[in-house]
Amino acid sequence: MIKVIAFDFGNVIYKLHNKKFIKRLEQYSALKYSKLFREVLNSDEYELLEIGKIGFDKYFKIMKKKTKLKLSKERFIREINGRLNEIPTTLELIKKLKWKFKLILVSNANQIDFSNVISKSEAFKYFNEKIISYKFGYKKPSFMIYLELIRVARTNPKEILFIDDKKTNVKGASKLGINSIQYKNYDQLLKDFRRYKIKL
Numbered sequence: 001m002i003k004v005i006a007f008d009f010g011n012v013i014y015k016l017h018n019k020k021f022i023k024r025l026e027q028y029s030a031l032k033y034s035k036l037f038r039e040v041l042n043s044d045e046y047e048l049l050e051i052g053k054i055g056f057d058k059y060f061k062i063m064k065k066k067t068k069l070k071l072s073k074e075r076f077i078r079e080i081n082g083r084l085n086e087i088p089t090t091l092e093l094i095k096k097l098k099w100k101f102k103l104i105l106v107s108n109a110n111q112i113d114f115s116n117v118i119s120k121s122e123a124f125k126y127f128n129e130k131i132i133s134y135k136f137g138y139k140k141p142s143f144m145i146y147l148e149l150i151r152v153a154r155t156n157p158k159e160i161l162f163i164d165d166k167k168t169n170v171k172g173a174s175k176l177g178i179n180s181i182q183y184k185n186y187d188q189l190l191k192d193f194r195r196y197k198i199k200l
Helices: 018-028 033-041 044-050 056-067 073-081 088-097 111-118 122-126 143-153 167-174 186-195
Strands: 004-007 014-016 084-086 102-107 129-132 160-164 179-182
Touching: 004 088, 004 143, 018 033, 018 073, 033 056, 044 056, 056 073, 073 111, 088 122, 088 186, 102 111, 102 143, 129 143, 143 160, 143 167, 160 167, 167 179
Parallel strands: 004 102, 004 160, 102 129, 160 179
Antiparallel strands: 014 084
16 A cells, blocks of 8 residues: 655656757857757766756856857856746645655755745645755665665655656666566556546
């Protein structure tokens, strides 16, 4: 019987428009899309930012030098936060689940996304616990973050349901005995809920 439901944030609660974000940045850099994407969102510095090993100012300074971006830090923050938009169906689902289950947010997120978007989202207040990578020091699919999920859930892994859009993250949770669903869309999620006998 499921007692705890854990949600990812990006592409589950809020849609993540990374491609559009990098496309917008192209006007500020001479780099082509693929290299710009790699330096901004797939670099070692971005990885360190997401686990809190470096702050945003240091990340921005290194990234700006590599990409030769011609825009201010403030403008970059507006652009990076603008890539996240609420998925209304997930929000309504969370509101219903709140009354029956303990809800936990498990997100790979940096301090800028967390402070400006995640913590200010309507969904945020419905979670009993929040595990945010830059605060915790590890990110999915590290087994450490799933151990933390089990710890704060205070229940058996078999009584936890974890929802994430990335297959690697779902597999990581499954390895520790946590029931896991790969989020694809709202209708598919409802079908998966029925499989776990979750009634809204």
